[in-house]
Amino acid sequence: MTVHVVTETVTTVDPITTKVMKANKRRNTGPELTARKMLRELGYRGYRLDWGKAPGRPDIAFPGRKIAIFVHGCFWHHCPECNRDFPKKRRDYWQAKLERNMERDAQNEAKLEELGWHVIVIWEHELKPKALDATRERLKRELAPYFASAEG
Numbered sequence: 001m002t003v004h005v006v007t008e009t010v011t012t013v014d015p016i017t018t019k020v021m022k023a024n025k026r027r028n029t030g031p032e033l034t035a036r037k038m039l040r041e042l043g044y045r046g047y048r049l050d051w052g053k054a055p056g057r058p059d060i061a062f063p064g065r066k067i068a069i070f071v072h073g074c075f076w077h078h079c080p081e082c083n084r085d086f087p088k089k090r091r092d093y094w095q096a097k098l099e100r101n102m103e104r105d106a107q108n109e110a111k112l113e114e115l116g117w118h119v120i121v122i123w124e125h126e127l128k129p130k131a132l133d134a135t136r137e138r139l140k141r142e143l144a145p146y147f148a149s150a151e152g
């Protein structure tokens with residue numbers, strides 16, 4: 001008998017309503033796992049997940065260095081690149097809901113920055129295979145100054 005062990009499977013969820021519920025889970029979504037893997041590969045270890053001691057409970061945080069990373073689903077956080085419009089079906093409902101999400105994101109970012117945190121948002125679409133190289137470069141560029149002392 002074969003035992004299949006599935007670890008950290010990366011899946012891409014299209015922003016359609018039926019599948020979106022699954023992506024609403026706070027942690028362990030495909031994009032978040034991809035982001036964490038990328039950080040590990042870049043050598044940025046020691047991050048904490050769902051860091052509740054900072055505003056907005058960042059998905060990934062380096063508390064000592066005050067770096068907060070949010071991995072935003074393009075649908076739920078209404079990514080300006082992927083979702084220029086709101087869903088046509090039940091438009092009022094979705095518009096109100098998604099605008100609340102965006103407002104909350106903006107408030108969390110402002111609070112974090114007030115407290116001296118550096119906030120990085122990684123969009124779901126930045127973690128799709130063809131975007132990975134650019135995203136890796138961006139993360140390196142944004143994170144390197146904060147890790148300068150840890151590098152040899």
Ligand SMILES: [Zn+2]
Pocket residue numbers: 074079080081082083123124125126
């Ligand atoms: Zn997007």
